[in-house]
Amino acid sequence: MSTLSKNFEPAQVEEQWYQHWMNKRYFHSTPDSRKPFTVVIPPPNVTGVLHMGHTLNETVQDVLVRKARMSGFNACWVPGSDHASIATEAKVVQLLEKEKGIRKADLTRENFLKHAFEWKDKYGGIIYHQIKKLGCSVDWERATFTMDEHYYQAVIKVFVDLYNKGMIYRGARMINWDPAAQTALSDEEVEYKDIQGKLYYVKYKVADSEDYITIATQRPETIMGDTAVCVNPNDERFAHLRGKQVLVPLVNRAVPIIFDEYVDPAFGTGALKVTPAHDINDYNLGLKHSLPIIDTLNADGTLSAAAEVFVGMDRFEARKAVVAQLQEEGLLVKEEEYSTRLGFSQRTSAVVEPRISTQWFVQMKEMAGKALGAVTSGEVKIHPEERFMATYKYWLENVKDWCISRQLWWGQRIPAWYDADGRFVVAATESEANQLFQTTFGQPAGGTLTQDEDVLDTWFSSWLWPMEVFNGITQPGNEEINYYYPTNVLVTGQDIIFFWVARMIMAGMEYKNERPFEHVYFTGMVRDKQGRKMSKSLGNSPDLLELIERFGADAVRFGILISAPAGNDLLFDDSSCDQGRSFNNKLWNALKLVKLWEANGIAQYDRNEEDFRKAAFAADWFAARLATVREQVEKMYSEFRLSEALKTIYSLIWDDFCSWYLEWVKPPFGQPIDGHLYSCTLDYFEQLMQLLHPFMPFVTEEIYHQLRERADGDDLTIRQFEPVAESIGVERDAVLAQGELLKSLITAIRDARVKNQLKPKDSIKLHVQTAAEANYSLFEGLLLKQVNAEAFSFVQDAVAGSIAVVLGTDKLYLETEVQLDTAAQKDQLLKDLEYQRGFLISVDKKLSNERFVQNAKPEVVEAERKKRSDAEQKIKAIEESLEALG
Template sequence: MSTQEPLPRAYEPAQVEAKWFPKWEAAGNFHGKPNPEKKPYSIVIPPPNVTGILTLGHVLNNTLQDILCRYHRMKGEEVCWFPGTDHAGIATEARVEKYLRKEENTGRDELGREEFIRRVWQWKGEFGGKIIRQLRTLGCSCDWERERFTMDEGLSEAVRKVFVELYHKGYIYRGQRMINWCPVAKSALSDEEVIYKEVPGKFYHFRYPLADGSGYLVVATTRPETMFGDTAVAVHPDDERYKHLIGKMVRLPLTDREIPIIADEHADPTKGTGCVKITPAHDPNDFEVGRRHGLEVINIMNPDASLNARCGAQFEGLDRFVARDLCVKLLEEQGLVEKIEDIRHAVGYSERGDVPIETLVSYQWFCNMKELAKPAIEAVKSGKIKFYPERWSKTYFHWMENIQDWCISRQIWWGHRIPAWYNDENGEIYVGMEAPTAPGKWRQEEDVLDTWFSSWLWPFSIMGWPKETEELKYFYPTCDLVTGPDIIFFWVARMIMAGCEFMKEIPFRNVYFTSIIRDEQGRKLSKSLGNSPDPLDVIAEYGADALRFSIVYIAPVGMDIRYSNEKCELGRNFANKLWNACRFRQMQGGVSAGFRELDPAVLASLSCDERWMLSRLDAAISSITTALAEFRFHSAAHELYDLVWSNFCDWFIEAEKVPMRAGGAEKERALAVLDYALFRILRLLHPFMPFITEELAHQMGFVADGASIMYESFPETDACCSADPAELERVDGKFELVRGGRFLKASYNIPDGKKVKFYVKAVDADALAFFREQEPSLRSLLNAEEIEFSLDDFDSAARGAAPSRLCRFGTIYLPLADLIDVAAERKKLEKQQKELQGWIAGSRAKLSNERFLAKAPEQVVADARAHLAELEEKLARTEEMLNSLR
């Protein structure tokens, strides 16, 4: 065993964390490799963007993955946690463009495709992947030797193969359809990349004059600027108001065009005026109406969402919102504005560009998902894949059963270029792994694939597919996936589809959806709100273990987290408590020989406190093991906290000080049990708090130099030290009695260090015998000078005032005669009682006042009620203390 210097008085996490991670990595402790002698356990990291930095969301997600990996490693399984990053096409291209503009006053268009992509690779080499380096600070035990990037050559080959196969199978096609367009990225987006926000807007009612001069129709729109793309006005075929106008023409304002009035059921007679302007190029519903009626499709937008030449010289080149204002101004001047209403409505925003999207008709590449979805739906319905919490399966089924074709092309340069080539001489399209060798003038498709088209292959492409690698045979399918519910469609569903299609096997067996982290006010964390702490700052202040433990402790399954940095004090205090317990043990001498397995002679002579502790430890091991198997990380953290803080430190160590002071065989037995329990606790805690547990395991001599606690076995229940339930209940009763005595001392401000006398009335003869047997322990725990035990009530008439606490196996009294001036204390409490009664009366009067209840803000009323409850509780305590002094 290692011999160490005594533990420092204070735990310094920064020193310990800086010491252990390089040692683990250098020793290859995280490297997983195919091993037929072991059961495989594998996880793939949700690949963070190459542009990303560590956030609290990453902290939670990766801490949970690390807990699973370290737990299964300790269970003796061959663990491999595959890490890597995503090229994040739109986000990275925008980031590099911004960098080049700032640093070199140049950009994509000036550099050209080849040079720009070279610059992105250069930027990625210098600045990308920062988050991967930061994950080491958190203690993540990924197999860093296997780190991959979604544009590595092997992964690029996988992308090309999948595209080619799906194209030749008829699932991938190129066509003109309505798509979402981001004016910032100047690229198409999938439906899942559009975020809807409730924003203020206006509902404009415009007059469209009839071409024959006989009147006008009123149409309503939120987008006046799109009228330049109108190609019809629709009315419902059964709307009696307009039947006589169907087939006639209206003059389109601000243009020299006339457009027809058509009959279509899309027009709702109950909404607005019942007349709807039809703009097939810029609205999905209008596009379908246009197809039914053979209407012209007029795209009026440039890629940056400014208006194009189809809108006339006055509007060409204007920003869409500037054009909107000008449209309204000109229409007002022409007397064509009926009315304008203020509204709030949902507007689609580009997730990356954070600007309103445009819906427009465009030629794009699409993937038909309906057939791919069928086996993926069945995989979850049959239970082959389980979701935690299970309620997310309903969301999954709703989306999958109504799945739309996936727009997979993007008009950017950074990404996997679509492996399609066009022959401009004969119009032929060639799709293949490499450029065509057939004669002719071929040019490759300019567009690249949606970022998710590479990451949906992640669970098997990261293991070397399409090659038949040993890793793929051994580690696929992976076991668990930990991810956020916000990418259930982007990523989770698509990975299941890809696994079923290309591997003929599901990609993972369990999916755990993490909580959403909010601030104390319930707001999502964001840089713009200034409520998103930098995890590296939190780690610097509290330590990585404290952050890990705290964030899991406050994260109940399926519920949002209310986070503040102050909550990390829980984890820091917990680490200090553990450190101090180990320091106390170290001061008692060297480690016991039986710290791994208790000697039969020790087992035969255990005290009731020791049997109680070993029983509590076994119960905690059982609960924690079950909680981890069911992905109830929060429950496991609470179980660990109670086991270590309360059972082990507050009760067991304090109770064992009596046999330790006795010396000899009693001390040896006490230390042996303490060591056995402590080593099991450190192993239980290791997946949650890897740094401090590794340090303490070495400092205590439990783990040899050159070895690691991560390869020690995760504790299992130990039937060799079973205890009588009645005895365990009596020990609980003893500790309850101690709590009662401590409460009495605190109630009368008697210092902990002051030795006092207690009187205990036992409930029966058996309890009396047990308490007398436990007198040394009780005196030590209560810091009592003397404890008198009896079956009789305390004689207050003869002995004076003695407040009491009723417990399960007896009542404990604290005689006050020699401790305080009882008369003065009674006088003080009577004064306090009177004051509280007055405040309560005033508070009740306020809350019975109907005017106050009607006019005061809801929070003010709630605060008043809470204040009254607090006053009433204080009065109850005061009166209880007064009664004990009478």
């Protein structure tokens, strides 16, 4: 046996075992006769690094996957990453400019993509490295990227198919425009924030009159796009303006005054300027009243020629300029502080501009209905259900069509092909498009067809993830998709419930007519100690690799999980990793103790049955505890209460195993341990490591191998759980009760020792007055050892001059040479007495209430009667002890 280090040293152990598991290909899965347990990783963004939210997610998945792998399943966890269209393109553009001085505008699409792929190859590996360091048991041979060739084909195939089914259409709509990335966004990519803005009151001159009408607006820079002023038809103040026109300031355009109940007379001045090109509500109003649309903004957020004034100026600069100009012309009535909500691009943080634009959309209604059904019917189960079911339902019931085109290059290019006249067909390839053009329009395309310049929303690729990682779209019905689909559980953050989860269910129902996963487990958001969201801008997100370096991967996994109650947001703090590291150490030291016993030699003690059973009490008790906890943990797994499961295992190991069991079986200093106890101890230790392994894979694997010599391939990672034994050779409840009794005896006596200021080394003689002497026979020896008593006897009466302790109805007397403070003892007993008397009164009160006795269930009444008689006996015992004290 090599000498074990003082403390557990994770770094080398982790490296070595991960390599070993990889060499053995334990994480690689191929279809076989076992039941599959499939998990697909929520693909992290290829440009990013893992933050604590990912860490939590990956850890949860790894726990579930490892548990399944150890429970007879063919576990398959597919890793991968997504191409994150907007974010990656923005980064690549930035980098090209900075490092090589290349502007995107100067590049061809092909060249740009070449750079993007180079960049992805260079930096995309960071995430995978982090996943490895964390110990995740993913099947690396299956790693998938959403821009892989087959995946690209799958996305195109689905687009063409949905188009042919009439579920994808192209049209001009008001969409969310990101002026920084210069692309359309879906509704989900816009984040609304409260902003302190201003409301400007502006006078519009009524045409052919000296009258003015005052409107209120937040966006004076869009005045030049006004095509009407609208008031409420029931508003008497404006009745005289019916049929009149007003002159738009700065551009002096005459526009009509229109009447619509949409306008709230109480808001602002009751008059609304209508700018159909730049506000969604105005747009709808414009449609209703057939107003012209004047788009006064360019794609980059500067004023267009249509604005006539301040052309080329940025929209926010233009706002100041317009206000100044209005003021100069005496048209600005006043400014007012105003709090409102503004939309920001999730990716670039630019203020989103509502803009009319021709884009591609997916019809959502039908698919949303199916996705909703899958969840309400229970086919897909959401955890924790009460928290997220309502959100999920609400979104699907109110879903709008999905804008999927993005004005970018990094992504799957939309397979629509146009001729010079703007006629188009949708087909996977150019040659198919040419053919289709012929059949559709009865003539060949005039000249060559050009493909749509835009790419698809990244989520339009990731919604196929659970299928296409198994080539389920490109090769439907293949062996793998048949075997692995549907997956078992999806673990993800609640923030992408719409972006991703709901859409995956839609795609699954559409293309497999089957749910993509049975369970969805939503983790909470990771926040810092002060409850703030972790974000790059706050700089409050710890670096994962650094954390692992400081504490070890097992400790980090422990730390994040122990503070993560199901579905709740969790406040992450380094100190929980510290707790994990201490736990590692505790395990390590327990190992050292056991190894020490091994070194001290194993003895065969006399197995005379009675004596042997006594010696084996500790072993029987722990077997019972282990079996009980394993059942509890099993249940917690099935309910996804992983944090609780970990706590339960932690306490079983630290408290039951280390603090109680090991102390109970520990041989006297220097003496050899009994062979039976020793092998029991190794078995238990081994089983504990197995139980903990899904949570803390490295340290457990290491200890597993330290405990006993292992044959090649006998590794904890693949070791199968034995079913929890129905019988452990003794009556489980009885032995557990005995153990509890022993523990409370030890604690009570130790407490009495401390309160009476006995030094740990001061020996005592223990006398017990009890009606159930048999209870003590099994563990008498253990009891003496644990409370440093040199003698034990049963007595019928109080022992004068001793410390009296009342435990239940038993009385314990600690005889000692040390001078005692009887006053302190008396105080303690009086306190107990007072409590018991109060308790008795409350029980009596209940039992003397006729309605309670009549209405409550008989067993409840019976329990109360038992409580009463117990309390009476306890009171009697305390009173006797007090009497003996004098």
